[in-house]
């Protein structure tokens with residue numbers, strides 16, 4: 456059962472699709488994004504919600520051998536063809552070129568720069584978002 460709570464002044468419930476535009480406007484405020492970990496600024500609402508975020512890590516001894524690229528390429532193909540997603544995106548700290556190089560190599564394009572987006576080890580870090588749609592798949 457979906458959690459739903461009532462306080463004196465508030466109803467706390469899960470989002471519904473009809474909340475999208477209001478949430479975009481309110482959560483999209485720079486003052487909200489400044490101190491939250493996963494709220495992007497600007498806050499975009501895609502026409503279709505059929506999207507997913509790609510993430511990856513590889514054990515240190517195995518870096519630089521193309522494994523992340525090879526795996527990401529396969530997963531993206533599964534996302535579009537198996538899960539029928541419309542859009543796949545990934546985020547990396549701008550100080551992590553190895554990660555956004557992987558995104559570029561699988562055909563993702565830059566979508567957003569998100570300055571000072573996450574607090575990591577006491578420092579605000581800049582993020583870059585990359586993304587792609589199905590027609591941008593690079594086949595191996």
Ligand SMILES: CC(C)(COP(=O)(O)OP(=O)(O)OC[C@H]1O[C@@H](n2cnc3c(N)ncnc32)[C@H](O)[C@@H]1OP(=O)(O)O)[C@@H](O)C(=O)NCCC(=O)NCCS
Pocket residue numbers: 511512513514517518519520521522523524525546547548551552553554556557
């Ligand atoms: C990011 C990560 C997944 C990459 O894995 P990987 O298997 O080494 O990636 P690949 O070998 O497929 O590709 C890495 C590319 O980045 C390049 N690269 C690596 N370090 C780089 C640097 N400092 N500057 C520029 N390019 C760099 C490599 O040369 C390679 O490109 P090339 O094939 O054109 O030579 C791995 O470094 C990792 O697990 N890091 C820690 C966790 C992490 O940051 N995950 C991503 C979070 S968004």
